[in-house]
Amino acid sequence: MSETEKSSKKTRTWKQDPEAVKADILKAARAEFAEHGLSGARVQDIADRIKTSKRMIFYYFQDKERLYEAVLEEAYRSVRKAEAALNLDGLPPDQALARLVEFTFDHHRSNTDFIRLVMIENIHAGRHMNNIASLIDTNTSAIQQIERICVAGKKAGLFRDDVTPLVIHWQISAMSFFNVSNRDTFSINFGTDLFSETAQTDLRKKVVESILASVMR
Amino acid sequence: MSETEKSSKKTRTWKQDPEAVKADILKAARAEFAEHGLSGARVQDIADRIKTSKRMIFYYFQDKERLYEAVLEEAYRSVRKAEAALNLDGLPPDQALARLVEFTFDHHRSNTDFIRLVMIENIHAGRHMNNIASLIDTNTSAIQQIERICVAGKKAGLFRDDVTPLVIHWQISAMSFFNVSNRDTFSINFGTDLFSETAQTDLRKKVVESILASVMR
DNA sequence: GACGAATTTAACCCTCTGGTACATTTTACC
DNA sequence: GGTAAAATGTACCAGAGGGTTAAATTCGTC
Numbered sequence: 260m261s262e263t264e265k266s267s268k269k270t271r272t273w274k275q276d277p278e279a280v281k282a283d284i285l286k287a288a289r290a291e292f293a294e295h296g297l298s299g300a301r302v303q304d305i306a307d308r309i310k311t312s313k314r315m316i317f318y319y320f321q322d323k324e325r326l327y328e329a330v331l332e333e334a335y336r337s338v339r340k341a342e343a344a345l346n347l348d349g350l351p352p353d354q355a356l357a358r359l360v361e362f363t364f365d366h367h368r369s370n371t372d373f374i375r376l377v378m379i380e381n382i383h384a385g386r387h388m389n390n391i392a393s394l395i396d397t398n399t400s401a402i403q404q405i406e407r408i409c410v411a412g413k414k415a416g417l418f419r420d421d422v423t424p425l426v427i428h429w430q431i432s433a434m435s436f437f438n439v440s441n442r443d444t445f446s447i448n449f450g451t452d453l454f455s456e457t458a459q460t461d462l463r464k465k466v467v468e469s470i471l472a473s474v475m476r
Numbered sequence: 477m478s479e480t481e482k483s484s485k486k487t488r489t490w491k492q493d494p495e496a497v498k499a500d501i502l503k504a505a506r507a508e509f510a511e512h513g514l515s516g517a518r519v520q521d522i523a524d525r526i527k528t529s530k531r532m533i534f535y536y537f538q539d540k541e542r543l544y545e546a547v548l549e550e551a552y553r554s555v556r557k558a559e560a561a562l563n564l565d566g567l568p569p570d571q572a573l574a575r576l577v578e579f580t581f582d583h584h585r586s587n588t589d590f591i592r593l594v595m596i597e598n599i600h601a602g603r604h605m606n607n608i609a610s611l612i613d614t615n616t617s618a619i620q621q622i623e624r625i626c627v628a629g630k631k632a633g634l635f636r637d638d639v640t641p642l643v644i645h646w647q648i649s650a651m652s653f654f655n656v657s658n659r660d661t662f663s664i665n666f667g668t669d670l671f672s673e674t675a676q677t678d679l680r681k682k683v684v685e686s687i688l689a690s691v692m693r
Numbered sequence: 694g695a696c697g698a699a700t701t702t703a704a705c706c707c708t709c710t711g712g713t714a715c716a717t718t719t720t721a722c723c
Numbered sequence: 724g725g726t727a728a729a730a731t732g733t734a735c736c737a738g739a740g741g742g743t744t745a746a747a748t749t750c751g752t753c
Contacts, residue, residue, distance in 0.1 A: 275719055275730055296599055299515035302711065312732070317712065377661055378595055382513055385660035398665040426682055429662070429670060430651065436658065437650035443602035444594055445646070448615040453646060465643055465690065472689035473682065492700055492749055519741065532701070534742060 281319050283309045288316075289330045293372040296379045297327050324387070331380060332391045334373050339397045341366060347404070352412030353471060359405070360431050360467045367435040368459070374439040402428055412474070422474050430473070434466045498536050500526045505533075506547045510589040513596045514544050541604070548597060549608045551590050556614050558583060564621070569629030570688060576621070577648050577684045584652040585676070591656040619645055629691070639691050647690070651683045 287308035291300045302323055306313045320326035345362050347355040367374055380388060388394065405424040412418030442454060452458055504525035508517045519540055523530045537543035562579050564572040584591055597605060605611065622641040629635030659671060669675055 277730070280730085296513055296515065298513065299599075301709090303709095313710095313712080314733085315731070318730075323711065375599065377658070378599060381658055381660050382516075382592065382595060382599075385664045388661060388664045394665060402666065425666060425670060426679065428666070429654075429679070430682075430686060432658070432662075433651045433654035434647065437646075437654050440657070441594070441598055441649070441653065443598050444605060445649070447602045447605045448611060449619065449642060449645070453642060462643065462646070465647075469647065469686055469690035473686035494700070497700090518739090520739095529702070530740095530742080531703085535700075540741070 280311060280315060284311065284316055284319060284326075285330060285333055288326050289334060289372055289376070292327055292330055292379065293375040297324075297383065328387045328390055331376055331387055332393065334376050335391065335394060338370065338373050342401060347408065352408050352415055352417055353475065355408045356412070356474065357467045357471060359408070360470050361463060363431050364435045364438070364463045364466060367439050371439055374436060377436075378440050417476065418474050419476055427470065427474065430470055438462070497528060497532060501528065501533055501536060501543075502547060502550055505543050506551060506589055506593070509544055509547055509596065510592040514600065545604050545607055548593055548604060549610065551593050552608065552611060555587065555590050559618060564625065569625050569632055569634055570692065572625045573629070573691065574684045574688060576625070577687050578680060580648050581652045581655070581680045581683060584656050588656055591653060595657050634693065635691050636693055644687065644691065647687055655679070
């Protein structure tokens, strides 16, 4: 009985670190929600992913739904941060746009959890996003980024006059998002050929070409 | 007590119609699953949507999961039937492709339940689609349709030599699918402008242009 | 019109799971 | 080193929801 004891003290206790616990819960919850959806996720399973208890989850996040919303908000925040880090200043309009498409394509591909959370949120008709105030201003910055490219492109006579930033963004998102979100059903229906590393590189090139082709004069 | 009686017979009974009941259950289940997902759907709610009981659902479909699979199979079957009805023979390659894009865009838009089922199935990594044998042969016909257009297009010198049917299909699907699947989160983030009737007509045109631009010489 | 199979009803059951009550330990602060 | 508040552990509950049991009713058919 006594040989398993490690510390000199008799009373076995734990260390407190509220912020780390909260962060751990959020991380585990993101994985769980991304994998199983809101109703499919199990609070117990979230607790099991890290070394904590259900009790702690409710202590910090009140209930399952608010935890989900916290996950969603955090996911959006981190994605936006990465997007903001992309600097396109100084590039000619067509190259800037190409670069943006490539970045988005890659970024979505390496953030499957985020994509899945957005899918799940769409299943819920975006019901939980209304509670996230921080979205409004920061998402428009994505459009403004394209807006700047468009203005420069039109001024340089490279882009057509009828291109609109919102539609460009929609197109980029559509293909970059679908590539991740529908990978499984697409693979089952049409094979996995398109999802090998080399094929994805080719596909990304095609997406860039496609966007540019519909924008350039 | 007695004034509410309608029929002359004393024993109030029911009529049997197994096929109709099964069809009703499938229809109600499709709506329920499309709305709430697999784990979010409630068998009791499916029963409540029509005039039947939970018991009947299990009687005909064994369990929730097999009911879901039946819904999925039926949904794919009906969509494929609609696709097969589209006749592009006789049209020049570019017009045929434009027509196909328009059709797919519209078709996805008017079949939100199907789109949502596919979204849900992707959340589940396509786990339930492996049980659907009927998919294999019929989905390849979608590719063959584009293949025919591509061959004609290349022969006519209209299309580039490096276009591949699978990528074309992927592009068409991506934009047509995303337009429906991500409508809610997109609207919340960037406004509903893109989803008015007129804007959707414009958007469809842009999608057609975009596909054609990346295919034509 | 009787008999067995198919279909429907009504009432349950039992597990899973979100959420809580209460005791205990840690920490900040004086 | 005492005290209150924050943080954690332990055990538990209540209800929801998938699935079942058993009896009643219908229907084909001989």
